[in-house]
Amino acid sequence: MVSSNNNIYKGYGQAKPVGYDKEISHTDYGTPCGEYLRRYWHPVALTSEVSTTPMQIKILGEDLVIFKTTQNKIGLVHKNCPHRRASLVYGKCESNGIRCCYHGWLFSTDGEILETPGEHSNSKQAEQVRKKFKLGAYPIKEFNGIVFAYMGPPEKTPEFPHYDAYEISGITRRPYKINYNCNWIQVLDAIMDPVHTSFLHGQSSGIQFSEGFAEVGELEFFERGIQYLGCNTRRVDDNVWVRVNELILPNFTQAGSAFAADGTKSRYFGRSSFTRWVVPVDDNHCIALAWGNFGERGDPIEHNTKEGCERIEAGEIMDRTWEEKQKRPGDAEAVEGMGSISAHKGEHLMPTDYGVMVYRRRIRTLAKNLKKGKEPPQPQQKKGDIIRTNGQDTILRVPKRNIDDRKFIKSIGSAVMKMQFGAEKMPIKDRDNHIINKLTNMEKNGAF
Ligand code: FES
Ligand SMILES: [Fe+2]
Numbered sequence: 001m002v003s004s005n006n007n008i009y010k011g012y013g014q015a016k017p018v019g020y021d022k023e024i025s026h027t028d029y030g031t032p033c034g035e036y037l038r039r040y041w042h043p044v045a046l047t048s049e050v051s052t053t054p055m056q057i058k059i060l061g062e063d064l065v066i067f068k069t070t071q072n073k074i075g076l077v078h079k080n081c082p083h084r085r086a087s088l089v090y091g092k093c094e095s096n097g098i099r100c101c102y103h104g105w106l107f108s109t110d111g112e113i114l115e116t117p118g119e120h121s122n123s124k125q126a127e128q129v130r131k132k133f134k135l136g137a138y139p140i141k142e143f144n145g146i147v148f149a150y151m152g153p154p155e156k157t158p159e160f161p162h163y164d165a166y167e168i169s170g171i172t173r174r175p176y177k178i179n180y181n182c183n184w185i186q187v188l189d190a191i192m193d194p195v196h197t198s199f200l201h202g203q204s205s206g207i208q209f210s211e212g213f214a215e216v217g218e219l220e221f222f223e224r225g226i227q228y229l230g231c232n233t234r235r236v237d238d239n240v241w242v243r244v245n246e247l248i249l250p251n252f253t254q255a256g257s258a259f260a261a262d263g264t265k266s267r268y269f270g271r272s273s274f275t276r277w278v279v280p281v282d283d284n285h286c287i288a289l290a291w292g293n294f295g296e297r298g299d300p301i302e303h304n305t306k307e308g309c310e311r312i313e314a315g316e317i318m319d320r321t322w323e324e325k326q327k328r329p330g331d332a333e334a335v336e337g338m339g340s341i342s343a344h345k346g347e348h349l350m351p352t353d354y355g356v357m358v359y360r361r362r363i364r365t366l367a368k369n370l371k372k373g374k375e376p377p378q379p380q381q382k383k384g385d386i387i388r389t390n391g392q393d394t395i396l397r398v399p400k401r402n403i404d405d406r407k408f409i410k411s412i413g414s415a416v417m418k419m420q421f422g423a424e425k426m427p428i429k430d431r432d433n434h435i436i437n438k439l440t441n442m443e444k445n446g447a448f
Pocket of ligand 2: 190196197200201314315331
C-alpha cells in the first residue's frame with residue numbers, strides 16, 4: 001500500500017454530493033417560500049413583450065399565458081384550458097378575452113368563462129360550468145413598461161408598492177429583462193455581496209465598470225425592517241466613495257451606478273443604475289426585471305441601450321461565446337456556474353458574506369412564520385406611502401489624515417448612512433435636496 005499524507009487530496013473524501021437550502025430555493029405553489037413570495041407583487045413581463053399573440057411564461061413554477069385583448073387589456077391566466085387542457089398560447093385574442101383554439105371556449109382576462117360555443121345553447125351542464133368554474137387568472141398592473149402580477153390569495157392582496165425611485169426627476173427609466181439559468185437566490189445573493197464587485201468586476205475580468213471598483217472597501221451592513229443595506233466605502237486617491245447596495249425583501253434591489261461613479265469625481269447621493277426585482281421562474285431559472293436608470297442621477301444616457309442594460313445588470317453583454325465568457329466572466333457566469341441550484345451546504349460563509357447570511361435567514365424565518373399563520377411584512381404600510389430607498393453612490397473629497405485610514409473611511413461611510421436615515425421622514429424632493437446639501441457641506445467643512 002502506498003502511504004499518503006492524509007491532509008491533502010481530499011477529492012474522494014468530499015465527493016459525496018452536499019445538499020442545498022430547500023427552504024429558500026423552492027418556490028412552487030404550496031412550498032413555504034413559494035407561499036411567502038405569493039404575498040407580493042412581482043414583475044412578470046415587459047409590456048413590450050405582451051401583444052394579441054399570447055406568450056407563454058412561467059413564474060413561481062406556474063405555467064401561464066399572458067396576452068392583450070384587442071381592447072388592449074392585459075390578461076395573465078393559467079396556460080391550460082379548463083375544458084380539455086389545450087394550451088391557451090394557441091388561443092385567439094378578442095375584444096373581451098382569449099378564445100381557446102380547440103373548442104372555442106372564450107375567457108375574460110379575469111378568468112370568467114364567457115362562452116362554450118361547442119355545447120348546445122340549452123345545455124344545463126355548460127351553463128353550470130360557465131357559472132361556477134373559472135379559468136385561473138391573476139390581477140396585473142402595468143407600470144412604466146413592466147407588467148406586475150399578484151399571484152397570492154385575493155384577500156391578502158397588498159398595495160402596489162410605490163418606491164421613491166419612481167419619483168427621481170430627470171431620470172429615463174428603460175425596462176429590461178434578463179433570463180438566468182439558475183435559482184433566484186443565487187442572483188439575489190450578489191446584491192448583498194459588495195466584495196464580488198472588486199474581484200469579478202474589477203480584477204478577474206479586467207475592468208468591467210471602472211478602476212475604482214477593484215479596491216476592496218470597508219463594509220458595513222444594515223438591517224432595517226425588511227430593508228438590507230450593504231455599504232462599501234473605498235478610498236480612490238483623495239476621494240472617499242461610499243456605495244450602497246440595497247435589498248428590500250423579498251426581491252427588490254438597487255445599487256449605485258455602474259458607469260457614472262468611478263471614485264474620481266465628486267458625487268452626492270447619485271442613485272441606482274437599476275431598480276430591479278429577481279423573480280423565480282421555477283426552481284432552476286429566474287429573471288431579473290428592471291428599469292435601467294439613465295440621467296444625471298443615474299447612469300450616463302449613452303448606456304441607454306439593450307447592451308448598456310445588460311452590462312449594468314451583469315457586467316457584460318449576455319450573448320457571448322464560451323471563450324469570451326471564460327476570459328471575462330460576468331455575474332451570469334458566476335451565478336449560473338454554481339449549478340442550477342447551488343449546493344449551499346458546501347459553502348464556507350465568511351464575515352464578508354454577512355449580508356447574504358442575514359437576508360437568507362430572514363426569508364427562511366418569514367416563510368416559516370407564514371406557514372404558522374403570520375403574514376410577512378410589506379414594504380409599503382399604507383396606501384399613498386412612498387417607500388424610501390437608500391441605494392446610492394456618494395463620492396467626497398476627503399484627503400487622508402494622520403490616522404488609520406481604513407477606520408477613517410469606514411466612519412465616513414457610517415456618517416453618510418446615518419445622515420440618509422435621518423432624512424427618511426422628509427418629503428421625497430426635500431429629502432434629496434437635504435441629503436445633497438448636507439453632503440456638500442460635509443465635504444466643504446471636512447466635518448467627519
Ligand atoms: S380544450 Fe379548450 S375549448 Fe376545449
Ligand atoms: Fe455583480
